Amino acid sequence: MKSTVTRLSAAGLIAAALAGPAFAQQTPLKIGVLTDFQSVYSDIGGQGNVEATKMAIEEFGGTMFGKPIEVVTADPMSKADVAATITRKWYEAEGVDMIIDMPTSATALAGMEMSKQFEKIMIVTDAASSDITGKSCSPYTLHWTYDTYANAHTVGSAIVKNGGDTWFFITADYLFGHSIERDTGDVVRAAGGKVIGSARHPLNTPDFSSFLLQAQASKAKIIGMANGGGDTINTIKQAAEFGIVAGGQNLAGIVMFISDIHSLGLKLAQGLIITEAYYWDLNDRTRAFGKRFFDRMKRMPTMNQAATYSATLHYLNAVKAAGTKDTKPVLAKMRETPVRDAFTENGVVREDGRMVHSMFLFEVKKPEESKAPWDYYKVLAEVPGDQAFRPLKDGGCPLIK
Helix, strand or coil, rough: CCHHHEEEEHHHHHHHHCCCHHHHHHHHHHEEEEEECCCCCCCCHHHHHHHHHHHHHHHHCEEEEEECCCCEECCCCCCCHHHHHHHHHHHHHCCCCCEEEEEHHHHHHHHHHHHHHCCCCEEEECCCCCHHHCCCCCEEEECCCCHHHHHHHHHHHHHHHHHCCCEEEEEECCCHHHHHHHHHHHHCCCCCCCEEEEEEEEEEEEHHHHHHHHHHHHHHEEEEEEEECCCHHHHHHHHHCCCCCCCEEEEEEECCHHHHHHHHHHHCCCEEEEECCCCCCCHHHHHHHHHHHHHCCCCCCCCCCCCCCHHHHHHHHHHHHHCCCCCHHHHHHHHHCCCCCCCCCEEEEECCEECCCCEEEECCCCCEEEEECCCCCEEEEEECCCCCCCHHHHHCCCCCC
């Protein structure tokens, strides 16, 4: 009897192994959106990223291999350990095939370790550190929207060329802020400018007075805001109270979003030079997506929300083309297929995981120049992806020979 059981078990294992690929196709495709629902980055991602994911799924048709595509969501509370716990659970126990968003650089890097461990796909659409496709790159992670290198080079170089050659940074004291300060500082110095100093603040602090006083005392022409979301909004609002711009210094929004401009209002935000990868009023495609998003969310999409839609749709098309959910063939399809959608018309996924595409340099309109709600930007320049993003050879990604 004992030997019979052993033979049956062995036969069952062989059958299961042979049926593995077919069995995998019977399980529903599941996407996890790990996002910020209630803190400083909720406006730029949050529920908008969840809706953008659902929009892509609906546009694709809602099913994969005859099964409805599933979406799960969670908030890592801006904590790397919480992000690691959630991503492990999703990949290991809940059958999640791809995780998207990752609201901060620290949560992204923590999740990337789980992605490598379980050899599952992660697409970063919110976190910004250029290390994600640099020294910390992963064969299973793609970086979609923007990064600190691209933003620094697009905005920083333009400002220095226009005479803003001395800088002081107000920096969020974690990887994202450090990466902005580092990458923008490199651009300033390379262009012949000087970084006078910086002041580092905790994430989601309500009071920027001490940091602004240091910046004011530095006499730097440019105060670079190496932070994002609600922190950037509060920096600008409190800078106005201190009369910083009225006193002759200027603010540089290195990582800013249309949601920030909407929260500030044009009276405070007018004249800011910023960079984004997407703006709803660029062309017919962007306007069509913006209208669909607005109908659901009653606000125009940020570039992160448009990118989350784009990355999800590109992933779904790659799964379909590969005929499998298996990670490596899907990634191969994502890399070999150009990205052409409402987010970008010229995207390419590189070997290091960076999705390279045009970035845009914008000036925020004066109140009298805006003709309608959400009409906030004047286009100053379109910067081709191979000029905006770090060259592949310079990133330090260990995957690149």
